[in-house]
Amino acid sequence: MDFLAEYDAIPQTDAALRVGLLRQRMKTEGPALLRELRARRPVFATPVGVFVTRMPDVVEVLSTPDVFTVGVYGPTLEEALHGPFMLARDGADFHWHDRAHAQLMLPAEDFAPVRRLTARLADHALDRADRAARAEGRTTFDYIQEYAAPVAARVASEYLGFTDVPEETLHTLSQRVQWAVFVNPDRNPEVHASGVAAGKELHDLVAGVIHRRRAGTGTADGTPRDVLDRMLRTVLPPGTGPELDEERINHQLVxxxxxxxxxxxxxxxxxxxxxxxxxxxxxxxxxxAGGDDTAAFDGYVWEALRFHPFVPSTPRLCVRDHVLAAGTPRETPLAAGTVVHAHMASAMFDETAVDDPYAFRPDRTPVHNLVLGHGAHDCVGKYPARAIVPEMVRRVLLRPGVRPLPGPEGAMDYAGTPYPQHYTVTTGTAPLS
Ligand code: HEM
Known part of the structure; x- marks a missing residue:
C-alpha cells in the first residue's frame, strides 16, 4: 500500500479531498494504512488532527492529562448527560474525585459475582433465542439483537441498578448518546440532537429509579443490592470533596x-x-471454556479484541504547547489547540514495542493490550468489564452449535450505523416444524 504517496499528491489546500481519502482508506484498509503510518510517518498531521500511531507516543498522550485533555468530546458528553462527568473533565478537583468514587463503587471484588450473574443471564438469553428460532422454523438467530445487546442491558439492570428500565430502551438510548459523543466527528446536527435527547430520557428514567429507591423499594437488610444502591448509601468523610447528590449520582450511573x-x-x-x-x-x-482455568480462557478473548477493539482511537485536545516523543526521531512540536488522535488499535500492533504483533498470542502481557484504554481515563469499569465480556463469549463457546455462519453471509451487519446491528449465528438445534 502506498497511501502516503496518494495523500501527498493531493494539494495541501484541498483539505476535504485529503480527509476524504484518509477516512475511506481507514475504513476499508485500516490495518495496512496504520502499518504504513507507523513505518513512515508515525506522527501524522492531517486537517482533522494529528494521528499518533506508535505505542510510546500513544502512552505519552494518554498519560499526560494536563497537556492532552478530553476536551474534544467532553462538552458533548456533558450536554448529553445534562451535567458533569469524569470522562468529560481532567484535573485534580473533579476528575480525581469522581473517578475515585467510581473505583470504590465498581471494585475488584465484583469480578466473581458479576461473572456468575453474566453466566446466568447469558444462558437464559441463549435458551430464549434457541426456543424462538425453533418455534419460528429458523436454524439461526441474531447474535446482536437476541443475545449480546439484551444480555449486556440485563447486566446493566441487575448489577448497575437500572431497575425496571426495559433492556431495549437501555440499549437504544445509550447507542444514540454514544454515537453523538464519540462517533460524530463532523458534528452532524441530527446525530447530535438525537444523542442529547436520548441522554435526557436516560436522565429522567434514572431520576425515577432513584426516587423509587428513596421511597423505600430497596433491600431491607441494609445490603446494597447493586451499584446504584451503593452510591445512594455512600457518605464521604469530611474533607474529601463534595458528596455526590442525586443529580451527580444520576450522571455517574448514566x-x-x-x-x-x-x-x-x-x-x-x-x-x-x-x-x-x-x-x-x-x-x-x-x-x-469447559475447564476451570478462566484466566487462560480470558486471554483468548482479550487477544481477539486486540484485533478488533471497540475504541480503536481516542481524541485528545492539546491545551499547552508540547513536544511529543521528545529526543526520538519522531519528535514533533504540537501547538496548543491541536486535536490529537491516540490510535490505540495501531499502538497494539507497533512492531517496535509488541513482539510479533500479527501473531495471535493469548498469553501476551496485558501491558500491550489497550482495549480498555490507558492512562488517566482508562476504563474505570475494568473489573466488571473483565468479567462480563469474556463470560458472554464463554457461554456461547460452551454451545458447539452456536457459531457464526461461514463466508460473507456470516459478516457483521452495521446497517449504516457505527455499531454492529446484526450478526447471524447458527442455533445448532433443529426447528420444531
Ligand atoms: C465492556 C467493555 C468495556 C470496554 C471495551 C470499555 C472501554 C473503555 C475505554 C477504551 C475507555 C477509555 C476512553 C478514553 O480514553 O477516551 C473507558 C473509560 C471508561 N469506562 Fe469503560 N469499557 C468497558 C466497560 C465499562 C464498564 C462496565 C463501565 C462502568 C460500569 C465503564 C465505565 C467507564 C468510564 C466511566 C470511563 C471513563 C473513566 C475516566 O474518565 O477516568 N466501562 N472504557
Whole structure:
C-alpha cells in the first residue's frame, strides 16, 4: 500500500479531498494504512488532527492529562448527560474525585459475582433465542439483537441498578448518546440532537429509579443490592470533596451505561468473530471454556479484541504547547489547540514495542493490550468489564452449535450505523416444524 504517496499528491489546500481519502482508506484498509503510518510517518498531521500511531507516543498522550485533555468530546458528553462527568473533565478537583468514587463503587471484588450473574443471564438469553428460532422454523438467530445487546442491558439492570428500565430502551438510548459523543466527528446536527435527547430520557428514567429507591423499594437488610444502591448509601468523610447528590449520582450511573452498553455488546461479537476466523485458536478457546482455568480462557478473548477493539482511537485536545516523543526521531512540536488522535488499535500492533504483533498470542502481557484504554481515563469499569465480556463469549463457546455462519453471509451487519446491528449465528438445534 502506498497511501502516503496518494495523500501527498493531493494539494495541501484541498483539505476535504485529503480527509476524504484518509477516512475511506481507514475504513476499508485500516490495518495496512496504520502499518504504513507507523513505518513512515508515525506522527501524522492531517486537517482533522494529528494521528499518533506508535505505542510510546500513544502512552505519552494518554498519560499526560494536563497537556492532552478530553476536551474534544467532553462538552458533548456533558450536554448529553445534562451535567458533569469524569470522562468529560481532567484535573485534580473533579476528575480525581469522581473517578475515585467510581473505583470504590465498581471494585475488584465484583469480578466473581458479576461473572456468575453474566453466566446466568447469558444462558437464559441463549435458551430464549434457541426456543424462538425453533418455534419460528429458523436454524439461526441474531447474535446482536437476541443475545449480546439484551444480555449486556440485563447486566446493566441487575448489577448497575437500572431497575425496571426495559433492556431495549437501555440499549437504544445509550447507542444514540454514544454515537453523538464519540462517533460524530463532523458534528452532524441530527446525530447530535438525537444523542442529547436520548441522554435526557436516560436522565429522567434514572431520576425515577432513584426516587423509587428513596421511597423505600430497596433491600431491607441494609445490603446494597447493586451499584446504584451503593452510591445512594455512600457518605464521604469530611474533607474529601463534595458528596455526590442525586443529580451527580444520576450522571455517574448514566455515564457508566454510556461507557459500557455498546462496548460490551460489540466486544462480545467481535471477539467471537476474531476467534471464528482462527480455527486453531477457536478450538483451544472451546476446550478452555469447559475447564476451570478462566484466566487462560480470558486471554483468548482479550487477544481477539486486540484485533478488533471497540475504541480503536481516542481524541485528545492539546491545551499547552508540547513536544511529543521528545529526543526520538519522531519528535514533533504540537501547538496548543491541536486535536490529537491516540490510535490505540495501531499502538497494539507497533512492531517496535509488541513482539510479533500479527501473531495471535493469548498469553501476551496485558501491558500491550489497550482495549480498555490507558492512562488517566482508562476504563474505570475494568473489573466488571473483565468479567462480563469474556463470560458472554464463554457461554456461547460452551454451545458447539452456536457459531457464526461461514463466508460473507456470516459478516457483521452495521446497517449504516457505527455499531454492529446484526450478526447471524447458527442455533445448532433443529426447528420444531
Ligand atoms: C465492556 C467493555 C468495556 C470496554 C471495551 C470499555 C472501554 C473503555 C475505554 C477504551 C475507555 C477509555 C476512553 C478514553 O480514553 O477516551 C473507558 C473509560 C471508561 N469506562 Fe469503560 N469499557 C468497558 C466497560 C465499562 C464498564 C462496565 C463501565 C462502568 C460500569 C465503564 C465505565 C467507564 C468510564 C466511566 C470511563 C471513563 C473513566 C475516566 O474518565 O477516568 N466501562 N472504557
Amino acid at each position: 455515564g457508566y451505561l454510556i461507557g459500557y452498553q455498546q462496548n460490551a455488546t460489540q466486544c462480545a461479537a467481535t471477539a467471537l468473530k476474531e476467534l471464528a476466523a482462527r480455527p486453531d485458536a477457536l478450538a483451544e478457546a472451546e476446550r478452555l
